[in-house]
Amino acid sequence: MSDSVKLSYKDQTFEFPLIEGTEKEKGIDIKSLRAQTGLITYDPGYKNTGSCESEITFLDGEEGILRYRGYSIEDLCEKASFIEVAFLLIFGELPTPKELNLFSEEIRKDSLVDEDLKTILKSFPKAAHPMGVLSSLTSALIAFNPNSVDIESDAEMREAIIMLMAKFPILASWTHRKVKGLPLNYANISFSYVENIAHMMFKMPHQEYEPSPVLVNALNKLLILHADHEQNCSTSTVRIVGSSHAGLFASVSSGISALWGPLHGGANQAVIEMLEAIQADGGDTKKFMAKAKDKEDPFRLMGFGHRVYKNFDPRARIIKKAADEVLQELGINDPVLEIAKSLEQEALNDPYFIKRKLYPNVDFYSGIIYRALGIPTEMFTVMFALGRLPGWIAQWLEMRKKNEPIGRPRQIYTGPTARTF
Numbered sequence: 001m002s003d004s005v006k007l008s009y010k011d012q013t014f015e016f017p018l019i020e021g022t023e024k025e026k027g028i029d030i031k032s033l034r035a036q037t038g039l040i041t042y043d044p045g046y047k048n049t050g051s052c053e054s055e056i057t058f059l060d061g062e063e064g065i066l067r068y069r070g071y072s073i074e075d076l077c078e079k080a081s082f083i084e085v086a087f088l089l090i091f092g093e094l095p096t097p098k099e100l101n102l103f104s105e106e107i108r109k110d111s112l113v114d115e116d117l118k119t120i121l122k123s124f125p126k127a128a129h130p131m132g133v134l135s136s137l138t139s140a141l142i143a144f145n146p147n148s149v150d151i152e153s154d155a156e157m158r159e160a161i162i163m164l165m166a167k168f169p170i171l172a173s174w175t176h177r178k179v180k181g182l183p184l185n186y187a188n189i190s191f192s193y194v195e196n197i198a199h200m201m202f203k204m205p206h207q208e209y210e211p212s213p214v215l216v217n218a219l220n221k222l223l224i225l226h227a228d229h230e231q232n233c234s235t236s237t238v239r240i241v242g243s244s245h246a247g248l249f250a251s252v253s254s255g256i257s258a259l260w261g262p263l264h265g266g267a268n269q270a271v272i273e274m275l276e277a278i279q280a281d282g283g284d285t286k287k288f289m290a291k292a293k294d295k296e297d298p299f300r301l302m303g304f305g306h307r308v309y310k311n312f313d314p315r316a317r318i319i320k321k322a323a324d325e326v327l328q329e330l331g332i333n334d335p336v337l338e339i340a341k342s343l344e345q346e347a348l349n350d351p352y353f354i355k356r357k358l359y360p361n362v363d364f365y366s367g368i369i370y371r372a373l374g375i376p377t378e379m380f381t382v383m384f385a386l387g388r389l390p391g392w393i394a395q396w397l398e399m400r401k402k403n404e405p406i407g408r409p410r411q412i413y414t415g416p417t418a419r420t421f
């Protein structure tokens with residue numbers, strides 16, 4: 001007999017089945033809870049709520065494990081290219097060399113966008129945040145590619161996926177070129193996916209450009225590390241928007257908005273802004289540590305703490321090593337990065353942070369690495385979005401293929417009861 005959980009309420013006992021994943025995580029299947037008991041569960045922030053069964057990413061926050069389709073993040077960062085990882089996430093298996101070539105070739109061929117998109121881009125003020133612009137441009141892609149996609153047709157789905165993978169880096173780089181007042185670049189067919197991201201962002205009109213191996217290596221790792229993270233805020237957004245049968249591009253556009261927030265992907269930008277603020281204030285890290293611990297002060301140490309990783313963030317371990325390598329190879333001596341190092345050491349040894357299991361997360365180091373690579377602060381979260389794209393696509397596809405019901409949580413109403421107008 002399979003395991004179950006009993007719930008007693010008003011002299012009655014109700015039984016709910018347990019479900020178990022391949023990594024032995026257990027959950028109570030409460031699909032029939034309301035029908036049986038009239039009750040709902042209350043779980044703000046969904047800290048204990050599983051919204052789906054998923055075969056894509058496994059993470060164990062206590063043990064600091066992160067795997068995509070069973071492969072450890074450490075192995076993938078060491079041995080794979082970002083585009084291989086994208087294929088793995090989206091299609092479920094690592095590509096054969098032939099499949100990888102075909103996938104890369106299809107993406108290269110589709111690396112164009114309608115020139116009219118430039119008109120939309122031009123109408124944004126220069127000060128517009130790149131994440132807002134990216135979300136809008138991604139949404140605008142729908143207008144330029146209005147054919148609806150039959151989810152049952154693998155060929156049509158593949159075409160939509162290739163289109164998004166190909167066009168997204170162009171739009172992302174354009175948000176940067178716009179801020180800098182630079183001409184808008186297209187991909188160079190002879191470069192790899194990651195090289196092309198660097199090329200489209202950094203190529204100056206009057207100079208040849210060859211992306212440096214340090215930059216490409218670090219970018220490759222960063223993109224892989226960010227490629228998926230199971231049911232986080234932006235991914236849940238993509239799935240819930242898609243659950244209404246809104247299309248892939250519209251769902252991803254919403255995911256970009258969710259990622260923008262400083263409690264999620266926007267933290268990498270917030271980390272550098274915080275470090276710069278500490279520097280401008282005289283560089284006293286202890287003062288900011290005290291602020292972070294003061295419950296009367298809303299200040300939080302950005303880049304510390306994580307909803308699920310309570311021992312360490314395995315991505316942070318990899319990216320810290322990469323950050324050290326990049327700083328050394330580029331011979332960078334940046335006072336802001338010195339502040340980061342002091343803050344990290346102080347927090348790691350502080351009882352407040354130790355007690356609450358607050359460790360540096362991936363965003364603490366990714367901000368540092370992006371800064372060292374010369375990527376402007378306001379582009380950090382866009383870089384995150386570039387990495388997360390295959391994860392969003394994979395999760396959207398899984399949700400639609402399983403024909404999941406529309407996402408629609410309930411609530412406990414606490415407003416006024418009926419009153420007369």
Ligand code: ACO
Binds near residue numbers: 292293308
């Ligand atoms: N600085 C100071 N105190 C903190 C921090 C922090 N960065 N993070 C959490 N705490 C404290 C809280 O005040 C709380 O203290 P209390 O128990 O005395 O009330 C305790 O630690 C638990 O914090 P919660 O907010 O309940 O933890 P939650 O899991 O809800 O939040 C989050 C996780 C949002 C990441 C939080 O740690 C935070 O705001 N960190 C800073 C922002 C950040 O770096 N975000 C990036 C996350 S990684 C990513 O999205 C890719």
